[in-house]
Amino acid sequence: MSCTTQKSVPDLFASMVFNDGVMRERLPKDVYKSLRKTIDDGKDLDITVANAVANAMKDWAIEKGATHYTHWFQPMTGITAEKHDSFISPTADGRIIMEFSGKELIKGEPDASSFPSGGLRATFEARGYTAWDPTSYAFIKDHSLYIPTAFCSYGGEVLDKKTPLLRSMEALSAQAVRILRLFGDTTTKRVITTVGPEQEYFLVDKKLYDQRPDLIFTGRTLFGARAPKGQELEDHYFGAIKPRIGAFMKELDEELWKLGILAKTKHNEVAPAQHELAPIFTTTNVATDHNQIMMETMKNVALRHGLVCLLHEKPFAGVNGSGKHNNWSISTDTGKNLLEPGKLPHENAQFLLFLAAVIKGVDEYQDLLRISVASAGNDHRLGANEAPPAIISIFLGDELTAVLHAIETGTVYGGTLRVNMEIGVNVLPTFPKDTTDRNRTSPFAFTGNKFEFRSLGSQLNIACPNIMLNTIIAEELKQFADELEGKEDFNGALNELIRRVIKEHKRIIFNGDGYADAWKLEAEKRGLTNLRTTVDALPHYTDEKNVKLFSDHKIYTPIEMHSRQDIILETYSKTINIEALTATDMVKRDILPAVSAYVAELSNGVLTKKSISEDIPCQAELDIIKRLSGLQDCAYKKLATLDSAIIGVKEIGEDPIKVAAYYKDSVISAMTELRAVVDEMETLVSAEYWPYPSYGDLMFRV
Numbered sequence: 164m165s166c167t168t169q170k171s172v173p174d175l176f177a178s179m180v181f182n183d184g185v186m187r188e189r190l191p192k193d194v195y196k197s198l199r200k201t202i203d204d205g206k207d208l209d210i211t212v213a214n215a216v217a218n219a220m221k222d223w224a225i226e227k228g229a230t231h232y233t234h235w236f237q238p239m240t241g242i243t244a245e246k247h248d249s250f251i252s253p254t255a256d257g258r259i260i261m262e263f264s265g266k267e268l269i270k271g272e273p274d275a276s277s278f279p280s281g282g283l284r285a286t287f288e289a290r291g292y293t294a295w296d297p298t299s300y301a302f303i304k305d306h307s308l309y310i311p312t313a314f315c316s317y318g319g320e321v322l323d324k325k326t327p328l329l330r331s332m333e334a335l336s337a338q339a340v341r342i343l344r345l346f347g348d349t350t351t352k353r354v355i356t357t358v359g360p361e362q363e364y365f366l367v368d369k370k371l372y373d374q375r376p377d378l379i380f381t382g383r384t385l386f387g388a389r390a391p392k393g394q395e396l397e398d399h400y401f402g403a404i405k406p407r408i409g410a411f412m413k414e415l416d417e418e419l420w421k422l423g424i425l426a427k428t429k430h431n432e433v434a435p436a437q438h439e440l441a442p443i444f445t446t447t448n449v450a451t452d453h454n455q456i457m458m459e460t461m462k463n464v465a466l467r468h469g470l471v472c473l474l475h476e477k478p479f480a481g482v483n484g485s486g487k488h489n490n491w492s493i494s495t496d497t498g499k500n501l502l503e504p505g506k507l508p509h510e511n512a513q514f515l516l517f518l519a520a521v522i523k524g525v526d527e528y529q530d531l532l533r534i535s536v537a538s539a540g541n542d543h544r545l546g547a548n549e550a551p552p553a554i555i556s557i558f559l560g561d562e563l564t565a566v567l568h569a570i571e572t573g574t575v576y577g578g579t580l581r582v583n584m585e586i587g588v589n590v591l592p593t594f595p596k597d598t599t600d601r602n603r604t605s606p607f608a609f610t611g612n613k614f615e616f617r618s619l620g621s622q623l624n625i626a627c628p629n630i631m632l633n634t635i636i637a638e639e640l641k642q643f644a645d646e647l648e649g650k651e652d653f654n655g656a657l658n659e660l661i662r663r664v665i666k667e668h669k670r671i672i673f674n675g676d677g678y679a680d681a682w683k684l685e686a687e688k689r690g691l692t693n694l695r696t697t698v699d700a701l702p703h704y705t706d707e708k709n710v711k712l713f714s715d716h717k718i719y720t721p722i723e724m725h726s727r728q729d730i731i732l733e734t735y736s737k738t739i740n741i742e743a744l745t746a747t748d749m750v751k752r753d754i755l756p757a758v759s760a761y762v763a764e765l766s767n768g769v770l771t772k773k774s775i776s777e778d779i780p781c782q783a784e785l786d787i788i789k790r791l792s793g794l795q796d797c798a799y800k801k802l803a804t805l806d807s808a809i810i811g812v813k814e815i816g817e818d819p820i821k822v823a824a825y826y827k828d829s830v831i832s833a834m835t836e837l838r839a840v841v842d843e844m845e846t847l848v849s850a851e852y853w854p855y856p857s858y859g860d861l862m863f864r865v
């Protein structure tokens with residue numbers, strides 16, 4: 164640790180990354196050129212080139228202290244997976260040399276049988292393979308060379324989140340380039356999407372954490388009476404950072420910088436003990452890798468400070484949970500942001516066309532965007548007035564909305580500058596960027612030159628929402644290109660198309676308060692979907708239009724979609740099951756015995772008092788004994804209900820949708836009822852007897 168702090172930040176940055184600079188320096192010129200071609204144009208890598216790259220990588224890694232390499236991938240577990248092989252290779256004379264071949268670099272063959280596949284592997288070989296994604300640089304962590312890879316089965320079925328993400332980026336690129344050509348751009352070869360994910364998290368003391376089985380097994384508190392203070396004073400958001408937290412954040416930044424992660428902004432968040440880290444945006448697949456590393460590094464660095472990092476979406480009832488804002492944009496290979504309103508008429512027209520694609524796409528595939536953020540944990544947040552509602556809508560801000568209205572109706576836009584909005588002829592009126600970013604209740608907000616998708620839960624692998632976004636926009640751009648290509652009067656056709664899209668899809672635009680009940684009614688009137696929970700949302704994943712979308716763009720086959728749907732639903736059910744088992748265990752083995760012990764102590768006290776004199780008042784004890792005994796009986800009944808609910812799942816059968824629905828309807832409600840009684844008991848039992856650290860301890864003693 165100490166040596167890293169002595170280096171300057173620029174020296175530290177990416178010091179553990181085999182990036183372009185290192186490649187240029189270490190690879191023979193022709194090898195570097197071919198590798199660059201692979202990275203930039205997606206060309207296949209020749210094996211002799213791969214050998215040369217592998218060798219240079221190995222030498223570099225060994226100099227940095229690495230002894231192993233690993234193909235690092237992102238299976239359907241939501242976290243990352245790795246298996247480490249050392250570079251050692253025996254020689255005839257009984258020694259070893261350090262070796263790493265091109266074949267080992269580009270392809271790995273982990274045993275895939277223990278990763279979730281949603282039944283896919285039943286029909287195919289159990290083995291899978293990992294393939295190097297050269298667009299995401301290799302890096303060194305804990306003495307291993309990490310090679311970012313995509314993970315497939317031998318039949319070619321995707322078993323991970325990276326493969327479809329890369330495919331969706333390709334799909335969008337192909338269609339976006341077609342659009343750019345229509346606007347006279349003959350040079351752009353690829354279009355990429357960029358993402359900057361803002362990551363929220365909680366930090367609690369490790370000693371307190373270790374005393375809470377619910378945190379250990381489920382990542383959230385299943386019980387806990389409210390502390391006298393929560394977030395009502397709004398004193399934590401952007402508040403001064405405590406020294407212990409500051410030390411954690413400093414080390415976290417350094418660790419991330421070493422790995423080339425652009426950690427930029429850190430601050431306290433709304434809830435006590437809640438914080439945020441935002442990186443500078445980068446290409447979507449790299450941002451996805453980096454976000455996974457960021458979450459893992461947060462957990463590891465926290466432990467070094469006697470802390471535990473909670474990434475669960477809702478660690479504590481009564482205060483805000485944690486999300487992740489997915490700032491997303493589209494850009495050319497030369498870095499021109501296509502969601503930035505331009506200064507010239509044709510740039511504006513192009514911006515409006517991309518904007519129209521987003522509006523149409525989000526409206527037509529609201530369900531997919533909702534599905535992409537669905538999880539048991541995130542169900543606690545969406546619609547709970549701390550996160551955007553489960554209803555998907557777009558915030559554009561008043562100015563841009565007025566511009567669109569003027570376009571739709573062919574009227575004059577009466578903003579700061581009165582202009583007639585003929586697309587491709589007039590310049591868009593400039594509108595102040597700042598005013599576009601003040602609505603925090605919208606799930607999908609335009610923030611001047613990017614969209615901020617705010618519905619993500621804090622633990623989510625950002626690949627999922629970005630696969631959806633990229634594919635949806637690819638589809639809309641494809642339709643637009645099909646319509647506009649070869650049109651003689653391009654401007655006329657463009658005007659007509661944009662006008663039509665606004666007319667048909669403006670219902671998705673909502674600039675008001677997303678938390679208000681009135682919005683729910685209004686959204687229903689507009690015909691927008693409101694898929695409140697994971698169980699409501701997931702069945703729509705395989706709706707015909709969605710299957711068609713992903714098949715058309717070759718992201719998923721219908722079989723792969725069904726398997727993914729099953730995996731997500733099964734994960735949901737397993738999560739609730741673990742929570743329910745943890746809850747009953749805590750109540751049976753810790754909570755009820757603690758209450759009994761405390762009641763016994765009070766009762767003995769009463770008996771002792773009475774033995775001294777009948778006159779000593781015991782009303783307080785007697786009241787508490789009575790109330791606690793009543794609550795104990797009540798808890799015992801609720802416990803029995805939960806127990807039988809857990810067992811009852813056996814009657815439901817195999818259908819993952821039905822099983823998940825059962826967990827939602829029967830198990831969650833039984834857990835909620837049990838919790839209410841337990842939390843009330845906590846407020847009556849002596850702190851000395853209560854088996855767990857309180858909410859106050861967890862959130863304020865950091």
Ligand code: ADP
Pocket residue numbers: 357358359360361441442443444445490491492493500600610612613
């Ligand atoms: P705020 O959300 O407070 O307005 P910023 O606008 O500075 O903050 O940025 C929030 C996040 O959006 C950062 O991670 C930033 O890197 C990212 N971001 C900025 N521009 C883009 C872009 N073109 N594409 C993707 N993400 C972007």
Ligand code: MG
Pocket residue numbers: 361488615
């Ligand atoms: Mg933000």
